[in-house]
Amino acid sequence: MIGRDILGIEDLSRDDIETILETAERMQEIGAREVKKVPTLRGRTLINLFFEPSTRTQTSFEIAGKRLAADVVNFSVSGSSVSKRETLLDTAKTLDAMDPDAVVVRHKVAGVPHRLAEVLEAPVINAGDGAHEHPSQALLDMLTVREQKGRIEGLTITIVGDIAHSRVARSNIYGFTKLGAEVRVAGPPTMLPAEVESLGVKSFTSLKDAIEGADVVMALRIQMERLEGACFPSVREYAATFGLDRAKLRFAKEDAIVMHPGPVNRGVELAHELADSSPSVILDQVRNGVALRMALLYLVAGRGGR
Amino acid sequence: MPPPAASPEASVSTQAPSSAAKTSSLSGSIDAPERVVLDDQAIRRALMRMAHEIVESADGIERLYLIAIPNGGVPLGRLLVDNLERLTGTRPPLGILDTTLYRDDLSTRGARPQLRRTEMPSSVDDRVVVLVEDVVSTGRTIRAGMDALMDFGRPSHVRVVALVDRGHRELPIKIDYVGKNIPTQPNDKVVFRVADADEPAADGAEEGEEAVVGELQLVLRPGDSADSEQGRGA
Numbered sequence: 015m016i017g018r019d020i021l022g023i024e025d026l027s028r029d030d031i032e033t034i035l036e037t038a039e040r041m042q043e044i045g046a047r048e049v050k051k052v053p054t055l056r057g058r059t060l061i062n063l064f065f066e067p068s069t070r071t072q073t074s075f076e077i078a079g080k081r082l083a084a085d086v087v088n089f090s091v092s093g094s095s096v097s098k099r100e101t102l103l104d105t106a107k108t109l110d111a112m113d114p115d116a117v118v119v120r121h122k123v124a125g126v127p128h129r130l131a132e133v134l135e136a137p138v139i140n141a142g143d144g145a146h147e148h149p150s151q152a153l154l155d156m157l158t159v160r161e162q163k164g165r166i167e168g169l170t171i172t173i174v175g176d177i178a179h180s181r182v183a184r185s186n187i188y189g190f191t192k193l194g195a196e197v198r199v200a201g202p203p204t205m206l207p208a209e210v211e212s213l214g215v216k217s218f219t220s221l222k223d224a225i226e227g228a229d230v231v232m233a234l235r236i237q238m239e240r241l242e243g244a245c246f247p248s249v250r251e252y253a254a255t256f257g258l259d260r261a262k263l264r265f266a267k268e269d270a271i272v273m274h275p276g277p278v279n280r281g282v283e284l285a286h287e288l289a290d291s292s293p294s295v296i297l298d299q300v301r302n303g304v305a306l307r308m309a310l311l312y313l314v315a316g317r318g319g320r
Numbered sequence: 321m322p323p324p325a326a327s328p329e330a331s332v333s334t335q336a337p338s339s340a341a342k343t344s345s346l347s348g349s350i351d352a353p354e355r356v357v358l359d360d361q362a363i364r365r366a367l368m369r370m371a372h373e374i375v376e377s378a379d380g381i382e383r384l385y386l387i388a389i390p391n392g393g394v395p396l397g398r399l400l401v402d403n404l405e406r407l408t409g410t411r412p413p414l415g416i417l418d419t420t421l422y423r424d425d426l427s428t429r430g431a432r433p434q435l436r437r438t439e440m441p442s443s444v445d446d447r448v449v450v451l452v453e454d455v456v457s458t459g460r461t462i463r464a465g466m467d468a469l470m471d472f473g474r475p476s477h478v479r480v481v482a483l484v485d486r487g488h489r490e491l492p493i494k495i496d497y498v499g500k501n502i503p504t505q506p507n508d509k510v511v512f513r514v515a516d517a518d519e520p521a522a523d524g525a526e527e528g529e530e531a532v533v534g535e536l537q538l539v540l541r542p543g544d545s546a547d548s549e550q551g552r553g554a
Contacts, residue, residue, distance in 0.1 A: 016431055033434075040418065040435035049471045052421040082421075312421075313432050 015313040019131040019138045022147035023188040031156065031192060037309035038157050038302070044081060045305055055084035058115040058315055062088045063106070064141070065121040070276060070300070071141050071150070075118050078307035084115070084315070102126065103133060110134045116315040119143075137314045145179045151275055152185030154306040156193065158299045159230055162271050167194035172225045172266075174256055175234030175283055176205040176241065177217075182275045183234060187213050200224030201256060204245040221256050228266040232273040233258050233283040249282055259285035263293065271295050357502055357510070358538035363483065366499035367396065370481055371403035373497050378448055383476070384412040385447040389419055389465050390436035392454025392512040395532040396483055400452060415440045417451075417472075422464035440472055449475040450496075454512035455538075456482040457504075459493030484538060486510050507543030512536075 015030065023031070044050055060079040062072050072088060079086040089109065100108075102121075109117065114136045119127040124144030131138040142148040160166055171190045177183045177199045190197045191214045199210060200218040210217050218224035225231050238249050246252045258272060272294040278284050288294050358366070378384050381404065388397030397414050405411040418436040426432065451465050462480055469478065483499040488506055504510060514534045 037435055040437060043438045044421075047471065052471070053467070054421040054426060312435075316427070 016316045017137050018314050019127075019140075020149055020310055020314060021127050021131060021138065021140045023149050023152050023185045023192070024147065026149075026189075026192075028192050031153070031189060034153055034306070034309050034313065035157050035160060037313060038153070038306040039161075041305040041308040041312070042302070044308070045301065050081050051083055052081065053083045054312060055079070055082040055115070055315055058082075058084045059113065060084045060086045060311065060315065061109050061112075061114040061117045061136075062086065062090075062141075063109065063117055063119045064088070064090045065102075065119075065126070066091075066142070068120055068142070070303075071120065072118075074300070074303040075139075075141065075150075075307050077304050078311055081304070082308055082311055084311065087114075103129075106130045106134055110136060113317065115317055116311060135317055137316070139310060139314070142181055144181065145184070146181050147185045147188075148181040148275075149185050150303070150307055150310060151182050152189040153310075154299055154303040155182075155186055155232070155273060155275070156189050157302045157306050158273065158295055159190075159271075161298070161302065162295055163229060166190065169195045169229040170198065170227060171195050171230045171232065172198045172200060172228040173232045173234065174200045174221060174224065174258065175236060176245065177201050177210060177234075178205050178207045179237070180234050184213075186232065187215055191215065198224050198228070202246050202252070205241075221262060222265050225262065225266045225270075228270055230271055230273060231258060231263065231266055232275075235275065235277065236279055236283050238279065238282065253282050257281070257283055257285060258288055260287055263288070273299060276300065354539045354541040356537055357540050358483075358500060358536075360535045360537065363499070363536040363538060364399070366483065367399050368403050370497045370499060371400055371407055374400070374450060374479075374481065375404065375407055377479075377496075381408045381410045381412060383446065383448045385415065385442070385444060385449050385475070386412055386452055387415040387417050387440075387444075387449055387465075387469065388452040389461060390416055392483075393452040395514050395536075396454055396512070397452040398532050400481065413441050415442075415444075417465060417468050419461055419464035419468050422467045424460060424464070438468075444469060444473040444475045446474070446476045448477045448479070450479045450481050453480065453482045455484045455486055455510045456480070456493070456495055457486045457488050457510075459489045459491035462493045463491050483512055484510060502540070504540065505543065509541040509543055510538065511541065512538050 044052055062075055064072050076086045076088065116139060117134060117136045118139045118141045119130055120141040121143050124146035127138050127140035127143050140147060140149055156166060163169060173183050173186060187197050197215040198218060199206065199215050200221050203219055206217050236252060242249055263270065270293060272288050274284055274296050276296060278289050280286050280289055375381065386397050386401055388394045394416055401412055401414045416437060416439045418438045420433050420435050449469060451462060453461060456462060466478060479496040481497040482495050485495050485498045485501045486504040514532060515537055
C-alpha cells in the first residue's frame with residue numbers, strides 16, 4: 015500500500031482493511047514496551063495538516079509517527095498563512111515542496127483530502143473531512159471490536175446518535191459492513207439520513223429495538239450547541255430517549271461493549287456510570303488509535319519509490 | 321499522491337516463508353526442483369547437539385534466555401528449549417522477536433512486509449541471550465535482531481544459534497552454534513519448514529505455545545539467475 019492515500023473506508027477492500035488491522039495488532043506490543051520506539055520511519059517526515067481543531071486525533075497521529083521514529087510537524091490553522099488568505103492548494107503545495115512522506119489532513123469541508131491527494135506527491139491520510147469520512151477512527155473501532163470480541167463477522171453493531179452529520183458513523187458503516195457485521199443505526203428521525211438503508215444498514219427510531227441483541231453499542235457525540243432545537247427539542251429529552259445508560263443497555267447482549275469516539279458529553283449520549291467502567295472500552299479505543307495509526311503510517315508513508 | 325504516479329496496489333509480500341507449514345503452497349519459483357538437505361532426523365540430531373553446546377558454553381543455565389526470530393526460529397527455539405530442559409532440568413525462557421521494523425531495506429522494497437508477533441516474557445537485562453534463527457546468510461536479520469533486542473534492555477551476552485549457515489555474509493556477524501554449513505549460490509532458496517501432517521495452523525506464525533508437531537525439513541531450491549529477490553534479509 016506504500017504511497018497510497020487513505021481517504022475513506024469506502025475505497026478500501028476487505029483485504030486492505032484486514033492487512034491494516036493485522037499490522038496494527040503487531041504494533042500494539044510496541045506501546046507496551048518501556049522504550050516505545052522503533053527505527054522504522056527514521057528520517058521520514060510526517061506533516062499533520064489540521065484546518066479544524068482536534069486534540070485527540072492530532073495527538074494520536076503525532077505519537078504514532080514518533081513511535082516509528084518519524085519527524086512529525088504539526089501545522090494548524092491558527093498562526094499559519096491560512097489566515098493570510100493563502101489558498102488551500104497553495105498551502106498544501108508549499109508543504110509538499112518540503113518533501114514529507116505522508117500528510118495527515120483534517121478539514122471541515124468534505125472532499126478536501128481528496129483534492130489535496132490529487133496534487134500532492136506524498137500520500138494523504140484523511141483525518142476527518144466534514145460529515146464525510148474519518149477512516150482512522152473507524153479502523154481503530156474495528157481493531158477494538160476485534161480485540162474485544164475476537165471477530166467482526168456476524169456481530170451486531172448498533173450506532174446511536176446523529177448519523178446524518180457523523181463522519182465516524184459513515185466510516186464505521188462502510189467498515190463493519192465490509193467485514194460482515196450487521197450494522198444498525200438509531201436516532202431521532204431528524205438525525206437519520208433518508209437513504210441510509212442503501213448503505214446496507216437497518217435504521218431504527220427506537221433505541222430499544224436497535225440495541226436488542228447487539229454485541230456492540232456505539233454512542234456518537236452530540237453537538238449540542240449546533241443541534242439543540244434543530245434536530246431535537248432539548249438535550250434533556252435527547253438524553254432521556256437516546257442517551258445510553260445501564261437500564262437501556264439491558265436490551266443488548268449480556269457481554270455487549272460500549273464504545274464512543276470521544277470526547278464524551280457525560281449525561282447526554284452516555285451516562286456517567288457507562289463512561290467510566292467495564293462495558294465501556296473507550297480508553298481501549300484511544301490506546302488502539304495509536305497502534306492503528308502506526309500501522310497506517312508503516313503501510314503508506316513514503317514518496318512512491320522516488 | 322496524484323493518480324498517475326500512484327503505485328500499483330501491491331500486496332504485502334513476505335520473505336520466503338520458512339515455517340509456513342503448508343508444504344505445497346510455498347510461493348516463489350514452483351518449477352525449480354527442490355532437494356531435501358536435512359530431514360527430520362538430521363534436524364533433531366543437530367538441535368540436540370546444539371543444545372549440548374549451548375549448555376557447555378553457558379556459564380550456568382539460569383541466565384540463559386532464548387529468543388526466536390519468526391517465523392522459522394520459533395519452532396526451532398521451542399525444540400531447543402525442550403532439549404535444554406531435558407539436559408539440565410531447567411527450562412530457559414523463550415521469547416519471540418520480530419525484526420521487520422528494524423530491517424535496513426524497508427525504504428527500497430516495493431511493499432512493506434507483513435509484521436510478525438513479538439512476545440518477550442521477561443527482561444533481557446544481564447541475561448545470556450541466544451538468538452534463534454533458521455537460516456543465516458547475509459547477517460542482516462541478525463543485525464536487526466540485535467538492534468531490536470537492545471530496545472528491550474541490556475543483555476550480558478548475545479549469541480546466535482542457526483540451523484543453517486548458507487554463507488554470503490554481508491555484515492561482520494558470527495554464528496556461535498551452527499546446525500550445518502551449506503554452500504549455496506546467492507540465488508538459491510534455503511527453506512526450513514514444519515510440514516504439518518494434519519491441519520496446518522491458520523497462519524503459520526500463530527502457533528501458540530503448543531509443542532512442535534510435524535516433520536521438520538530443510539530444503540534447497542536452486543534459484544534461477546534472473547531472480548533478484550534472493551538473499552535479501554536473511
